[in-house]
Amino acid sequence: MKKFEFSLQKVLDFREFQKKQAETELGKAAGEEAKIQRTLDTVAECRIKTVLEADNMHNIFDLYNASCYFALLDQRRDQLNEELVKAKIIADKKREIMREAMKRCKVLETLREHRINAWKKEQIKAEEDAIDDIVTSRFVSPS
DSSP, X not given: OOOOOOTTHHHXXXXXXXXXXXXXXXXXXXXXXXXXXXHHHHHHHHXXXXXXXXXXXXXXXXXXXXXXHHHHHHHHHHHHHHHHHHHHHHHHHHHHHHHHHHHHHHHHHHHHHHHHHHHHHXXXXXXXXXXXXXXXXXHSOOO
């Protein structure tokens, strides 16, 4: 029996390579998004910690320093929120690229499966025809 050959195998391989690249890029984008979110969480924790410490402060200079620190934390939070929005936009674009790459691969994989099934049917038909020819040739007497 001859081996099955998919004529678009090189295209399928290339599309799978593109899909893997898209997965990698999506992973990087999601990692960046998570990193920014962790930093935002840290800023929030610092703010809570400073609020708790400021409740026990009675010195005007300490309160002023805490107020300045709040302003710094707010500024950092706003900056990180902007970065997070940008990172989410990039991650969404990468997700869409990934989705498209998966669709293109799926189409070729489905086509390959259909062709494999058709090839198998042809092979079975060819074997049955060969067996029929052998059986027929044994029962036909030479004249």
